[in-house]
Amino acid sequence: MKRYLGARIIIACRNLHKGHQATDKLLVETGVNKNNIRLMECDLCSLESVRTFVKLYNEEEERLDILICNARLSWSSPIMTKDGFNVVIQANYLGHFLLTNLLLDKLKKCRPSRIINVSSELHDSIQSINWSDIFTQFRNPHWHGAYPSSKLFQILSTFKLKRDLFAEHIDVFSLTPGWFSTSLSGSSANTISWFAYSLYHPFVRCLKFVFVKTPEIGVHTVVYCAVEPTLEQSHGLYFQNCTVSRPSSLASDQILAERLWKMSLEAVGL
Structure with a gap:
């Protein structure tokens, strides 16, 4: 943990207004040196924006020790990105897929380094995948399974990176943070789908007060995977509540990971 004290934090986000709010709050609550925090624009729903961010990052930042890929757009009205993809799939998966691949050289220069993919328990609600139709689904704005599928794809890509980066001293982990509330979005859809929420709205509202995590507790597993020294060389593991967990059998399928x-x-x- 001492290795990361005084680390430089890059907050990459689409909404710079909310990004400034988060940065200001971080400065007040942690007392971190303001020179160690930088806010940069990166819209995962625009592949051009991702490429622009990476170009600027590579030109102006020397190091990248830990890459945390976290987006949780869980549902929306049927929207396509300007790249022609389902907005949930691009925000939660394809945007991070491109970001990670473009930053691999920087991560290799700073090894030992880590990649953290923040997934969801909902990935195991996907029991099968029609691969002959998956590329069409990427471009289907009405795909109701987009959210859990995007989280499944994150874990599958983690297993693929595990094999590719085994000799590179880059550790790759996926995790579920659980269900927690934030001021930005009301509640995380990490343990309940938008469909179930719409059906059981009053009941879920009651359960929320019992089972929901605070953001401080919800982020524990993310921080654990980012800085816990005993996890070095523990490639490809999936975590829940700061312990190794078992993802669905579909999420562990090497052949599916290669196809995806x-x-x-x-x-x-690419």
């Missing part, structure tokens, strides 16, 4: 990787490379133009 090839399709994703084509989708983002």
Whole structure:
């Protein structure tokens, strides 16, 4: 943990107004040196924005020790990004897929380094995938399974990176932070789908007060995977509540991971 004290934090976000609010709050609550925090624009729903961010980052920042990929757009009205993808799939998966691949050289220069993919328990609600139709689904704005599928894809890509980066001293982890509330979005859809929420809204409201985590507790597993020294060389593990957990059998399928990787490379133009 001492290795990361005084670390430089880069907050990459689409909404700079909310980013400034988060940065100001971080400065007040932690007392961190303001020179160690930088806010940069990066819209995961625009592949061009991701590329622009990476170019600027590589030009102006010397190091990248820990990359945390966290987006939790859980539902929306049927929207396509300007790149032609389902907005949930691009925000939660394809945007981070491109970001990670473009930053790999920087991570290799700073090894030992880490990649953290923040997924969700909901990934295990996907029991099968029609791979002959998956590329079409990427571009389907009405795909109701987009959120859990995006979180499944994050874990599959983690297993693929695990094999590719085994000799590179870059540790890759995926995790679920659980269900927690934030001032930005009301509640995280990490343990309940938008469909279930719409059906059981009053009941869920009651359960929320019993089972919901605070943001401070919700982030524990993220921080653990980012800085826990005993996890070095523990490639590809999936965590829940700061302990190793078992993802769905589908999320652990190496053949599926390879197929998804090839399709994703084509989708983002790599």
